[in-house]
Amino acid sequence: MPELPEVEITCKGIQPYVENQTIMQFIIRNGRLRWPVEPHLTQTLQNTTIQSVTRRGKYILLTTEKGVLMLHLGMSGNLRILPCDTPPIKHDHIDITLNNQRVLRLNDPRRFGSVLWHDAKQGSIENHKLLCKLAPEPLSKGFNADYLYLKIKRKNVAIKKLIMNNQIIVGAGNIYASEALFNAKIHPLTLGKKLNEQACQQLIMHIQNVLRESIKQGGTTLKDFLKPDGKPGYFVQKLNVYGRNGQPCTQCCTTIEKIIISQRASFFCPKCQPLKES
Ligand SMILES: [Zn+2]
Numbered sequence: 001m002p003e004l005p006e007v008e009i010t011c012k013g014i015q016p017y018v019e020n021q022t023i024m025q026f027i028i029r030n031g032r033l034r035w036p037v038e039p040h041l042t043q044t045l046q047n048t049t050i051q052s053v054t055r056r057g058k059y060i061l062l063t064t065e066k067g068v069l070m071l072h073l074g075m076s077g078n079l080r081i082l083p084c085d086t087p088p089i090k091h092d093h094i095d096i097t098l099n100n101q102r103v104l105r106l107n108d109p110r111r112f113g114s115v116l117w118h119d120a121k122q123g124s125i126e127n128h129k130l131l132c133k134l135a136p137e138p139l140s141k142g143f144n145a146d147y148l149y150l151k152i153k154r155k156n157v158a159i160k161k162l163i164m165n166n167q168i169i170v171g172a173g174n175i176y177a178s179e180a181l182f183n184a185k186i187h188p189l190t191l192g193k194k195l196n197e198q199a200c201q202q203l204i205m206h207i208q209n210v211l212r213e214s215i216k217q218g219g220t221t222l223k224d225f226l227k228p229d230g231k232p233g234y235f236v237q238k239l240n241v242y243g244r245n246g247q248p249c250t251q252c253c254t255t256i257e258k259i260i261i262s263q264r265a266s267f268f269c270p271k272c273q274p275l276k277e278s
Contacts, residue, residue, distance in 0.1 A: 002073040004138070004171030005214035007058045010079050015053040017081045017102055018062065022049045027095040029088065034074060034114040037094065041117055045069070045096075056126075057134045057170040062096075067119040070128070074112030080105050138171040138211055145201035152200070155192030160261045162192045163207070172207055175242045176214070178267050180206040182241045187275040188259070188266040194276050241267040 002010070026045040031037035048064040055061065060079070062069040071079070084103045088095070094106040094115055106113065118125050126132065136142035151168050152159070160181060163172045172180065181188050183206040186199060195203070240250050245258035245267055254271040 001075050001173065002058070002077065003173035003176060003214075004058055005176075005211055007055055007060060007073060008215050009218055010073070011053055011055045011060050014060075014079055014081055014104060017100065018050050018096075018098065018104055019053050020049065020051070021098040021100055021102075022047060023064070023096055024099055025095070025097040027097070028093070029095070030093040030111070032111060033093065033108065034072070034112050035116065037115045038117050041069075041115075044117070050098075056131050056137075057166060059131065061125060063125070065120070067117060067122075068125045070114070070116040070118060070125075070130070071106065072114040072116075074108060074110065074114065076110040077106060077108035077113035080107070133167050135166060135168055135170050138169060139208060143169070143204065143208075145197055145204055148200040148204055149195070149197045152192030152195060157192055158189045158261050159186060159192055159195060159203075160188035160264075160266050163203070164262070164264070169207065171211055174264050174266075175239070176207065176210050178242045179240060180210050182268060182273060183210070185273055187270075187273040188261055188268050190276050241269060243267065 023045045024047075026042050028037050028039065028042060031039065044066060045064065048066050050062050050064055052063045053060065054063070058072060060071040060073075062071065073079070082103050082105055084097045084101050086103065086105075088105070089107070091107045091109045092105055093108055093111070096104040098104065106115065116130075118128050122128075136147065148168075152162050155162055160177055163169045163177050163180070164174070178188070180203065184199070184202040186195070186203060241256050244256045247256055248254070249256055249269040249272060252269065252271050254269050256267055256269055259266050259268070
């Protein structure tokens with residue numbers, strides 16, 4: 001699944017090709033994505049200019065004078081920049097052809113991605129129902145220890161589950177959450193209310209580090225993520241716990257364990273990440 005670093009890399013990757021370009025054609029080959037793509041977009045978007053390419057959470061926002069096109073890559077989506085005469089292949093559902101003779105193309109085999117329209121008449125994009133409840137950006141100033149401590153200090157819920165809730169933190173996908181908890185020496189089942197401000201500080205620092213490192217390296221997770229230039233877009237980051245159950249801990253050689261928390265596999269070292277009972 002594309003996580004925040006992959007989306008950030010996609011956003012930065014497409015930006016130079018897309019920003020300030022005029023949309024010549026918006027082509028819907030298969031509009032049955034997570035939500036149906038609005039058919040009027042083929043007309044609405046024609047001859048509009050993409051003023052900016054930005055990201056909020058895992059949404060890529062293409063802002064035009066008429067409104068904002070919100071792209072989400074879902075479970076298996078990817079965006080590529082191609083010469084506009086490149087024939088489509090299977091699962092190439094949406095094309096945005098641009099006046100620089102390129103096409104921004106969405107491929108999504110599982111079709112959990114989305115292409116949504118927010119008309120300028122509906123006001124600021126920040127108030128969109130899918131964006132307004134999102135936590136602050138994880139690499140912004142608003143995401144700090146005081147914020148996290150206030151959010152979780154009364155929660156009788158495992159910290160792993162809390163940090164994967166995008167109303168508390170955006171961008172801590174499963175791999176990043178497991179790795180950040182290992183680096184912060186916090187057991188994934190520790191209840192939110194057991195973490196003091198210092199532990200929150202540590203956790204924030206390690207979440208930010210793991211995200212920054214992944215963005216730097218090109219994103220970790222995705223076997224079907226393609227960089228806009230068509231090359232495989234991920235580096236295998238050094239993972240300490242994720243996917244390493246049964247193998248020795250990189251720090252202490254204790255065997256890494258796997259547990260399921262909210263239907264997601266979690267990996268941890270029982271020695272480096274002791275469960276705090278009090
Ligand atoms: Zn260990």
